[in-house]
Amino acid sequence: MIKRSFFSLNQPRLSYDLLEPDLKEPEVIPIPASLSLLLPEAIDSTKQALIKKGDAVKKGEKLTLYHDSTAYTISPVAGTIHLFDSYSDDFGNVATFIIIKPDLSKSSGDGTVILDPVEEIGFADQFLQKLPGAPPFGLLANDDIKINTIVITCADTDLLSTTSQYVGIKYPEEIKEGANILKRMTRVAKFCITLPEDLKTQVSFDSIQVLKTSNAYPATLPAMIMKNHLNMVLPAGKMPYDMGICFVRAEALVSLARVYKTKAAVFDKIFTLIGKDGTRHRVRATIGTPLSKVFSRFGIHINEQDRIIIGGPMRGFATFTHHHPVLPDMDTVIVQDRDIIPHLSDTPCVNCGKCIRICPANIPVNMLVRYLEADQYEEAADRFDLGSCIECGLCAYVCTARIPLYQYIRLGKHELLTLRANA
Numbered sequence: 421m422i423k424r425s426f427f428s429l430n431q432p433r434l435s436y437d438l439l440e441p442d443l444k445e446p447e448v449i450p451i452p453a454s455l456s457l458l459l460p461e462a463i464d465s466t467k468q469a470l471i472k473k474g475d476a477v478k479k480g481e482k483l484t485l486y487h488d489s490t491a492y493t494i495s496p497v498a499g500t501i502h503l504f505d506s507y508s509d510d511f512g513n514v515a516t517f518i519i520i521k522p523d524l525s526k527s528s529g530d531g532t533v534i535l536d537p538v539e540e541i542g543f544a545d546q547f548l549q550k551l552p553g554a555p556p557f558g559l560l561a562n563d564d565i566k567i568n569t570i571v572i573t574c575a576d577t578d579l580l581s582t583t584s585q586y587v588g589i590k591y592p593e594e595i596k597e598g599a600n601i602l603k604r605m606t607r608v609a610k611f612c613i614t615l616p617e618d619l620k621t622q623v624s625f626d627s628i629q630v631l632k633t634s635n636a637y638p639a640t641l642p643a644m645i646m647k648n649h650l651n652m653v654l655p656a657g658k659m660p661y662d663m664g665i666c667f668v669r670a671e672a673l674v675s676l677a678r679v680y681k682t683k684a685a686v687f688d689k690i691f692t693l694i695g696k697d698g699t700r701h702r703v704r705a706t707i708g709t710p711l712s713k714v715f716s717r718f719g720i721h722i723n724e725q726d727r728i729i730i731g732g733p734m735r736g737f738a739t740f741t742h743h744h745p746v747l748p749d750m751d752t753v754i755v756q757d758r759d760i761i762p763h764l765s766d767t768p769c770v771n772c773g774k775c776i777r778i779c780p781a782n783i784p785v786n787m788l789v790r791y792l793e794a795d796q797y798e799e800a801a802d803r804f805d806l807g808s809c810i811e812c813g814l815c816a817y818v819c820t821a822r823i824p825l826y827q828y829i830r831l832g833k834h835e836l837l838t839l840r841a842n843a
């Protein structure tokens with residue numbers, strides 16, 4: 421297998437956006453008349469379900485489908501289960517939407533679950549995975565994975581977004597408090613925090629080591645942080661946690677601090693919304709809020725064939741429905757008008773070499789994609805270094821033939837994992 425490192429980086433051409441100096445407060449979206457909670461488990465009609473349509477739920481109640489389920493979600497409101505619906509992601513993984521109708525008259529007192537949080541990673545894994553910022557408690561609670569460094573991300577990982585920077589600059593005290601709680605839970609000794617080097621700020625993170633990141637994309641992606649700041653090269657096919665590194669959003673630590681202070685789960689997610697005209701909005705919405713409610717708040721009308729992208733322009737994925745809910749890990753949403761969406765073509769590769777020149781991992785992308793198009797995933801990994809891709813999306817951005825290279829690569833990695841898991 422090729423194990424190519426990315427020591428000879430090509431010059432990136434795109435820059436991250438910096439936080440505005442006069443912090444804009446998020447627009448708050450009211451709790452809507454129904455919320456959609458995504459549960460990463462498919463409905464199995466042969467099993468006896470623990471929850472059903474018409475059941476009353478409390479704010480903060482943990483919801484699971486079956487006795488043997490490990491997947492769960494947490495209801496952000498008191499209310500009633502209105503509907504179950506199935507959901508399929510862009511890899512074909514099937515999940516379940518639980519639609520809740522809130523009863524705002526019950527949002528406090530009897531209608532709220534009082535948590536008795538203990539500083540144990542097992543507790544966090546069982547009850548706090550769905551906090552805003554999606555803390556990786558599943559990974560941290562896994563005894564087979566040894567983490568020795570936690571990297572808190574205050575530098576956004578995709579273009580246009582300023583969500584992570586905003587949280588980092590606005591809530592440094594809660595980040596430090598959350599980091600202290602996480603330190604006591606995990607006993608991980610080393611905590612670092614990424615911060616854009618061009619961001620002018622006086623905030624202090626005390627004993628947390630600050631990693632000043634370059635403004636040139638893709639400097640804030642995990643593999644690049646490891647290489648440029650931790651002096652580690654991520655081997656092909658490995659994940660940061662294989663090397664003892666765990667990345668945590670700053671927002672996850674803010675959420676953690678609030679849970680332990682208030683003894684109740686929190687559900688307000690902050691994200692960056694980019695409208696059709698490129699205007700950037702900062703939004704605060706309850707997890708589960710349909711994006712359609714957010715769009716209405718900003719007067720964004722979704723027409724047929726407009727594109728809604730969850731995530732940034734380089735690494736995001738399109739969703740087919742404007743009812744897609746706000747999720748714990750959703751940092752950016754982009755709406756593109758159908759008239760400005762660049763059309764993908766059927767043009768074959770013209771061997772211009774742009775993808776190879778821009779790839780920070782030095783992958784022969786033009787050759788790689790031929791194998792991926794032919795569903796030859798093992799060959800793509802063994803001969804053309806699929807596992808070294810850091811998923812920056814630069815190859816697709818520059819492709820002359822407009823081949824969806826990044827999408828082929830993501831799908832290829834997913835298919836390879838599935839093949840190997842079933843082997």
Ligand code: SF4
Nearest residue numbers: 779809810812813815
């Ligand atoms: S997404 Fe494309 S450019 Fe980026 S590392 Fe992977 S192959 Fe290279």
Ligand code: SF4
Nearest residue numbers: 769770772773775819
């Ligand atoms: S950029 Fe596109 S057209 Fe050019 S070599 Fe790469 S895959 Fe082929």
